[in-house]
Amino acid sequence: MAAKVEIYTWATCPFCIRAKTLLKNKGVDFIEYGIDGDEIARSQMQERANGRRSLPQIFINDEHIGGCDDIHALDRQGKLDNLLAVESAN
Template identity: 45%
Template sequence: MYTTGFCPYCKMAENLLHAKGVEEIEKIRIDLDPEQRNKMMAKTGRRTVPQIYIGEKHIGGYDDLARLDHKGELMPLLVS
């Protein structure tokens, strides 16, 4: 997950993933490493955080993650 140290949506995404049983989340801090921000933007086409990946699949931001959860599509991604 691309993140910053002060992003409330990043924390909400973390909390949701932990509630679904995810124990470890790889965090890439774009506020500490500007080159990572450039990589994130090139990879996702987006400028905002969080940018969440499950495996190699780009999920998007917190709203996208929450939408998947509400539709019942998040858990299948997490267990595969």
């Protein structure tokens, strides 16, 4: 079983689109939370993301990965595939 991937997004956010494209190109299924204009959902995301309010915010197996630049950096470093292959302990 693959890792649980969650991503908080806005529909027109170019960074969100870029992060989702990376995941799709890797064949990763993910749960997307579209929070366009929803301040309650954004506050919940902010709480999970250690105070970060920028989008996207990405979680793998409930671990906060960060945003678009962070997930692309993990990919360039060769670390993303290992994170995506690890099953959730939950």
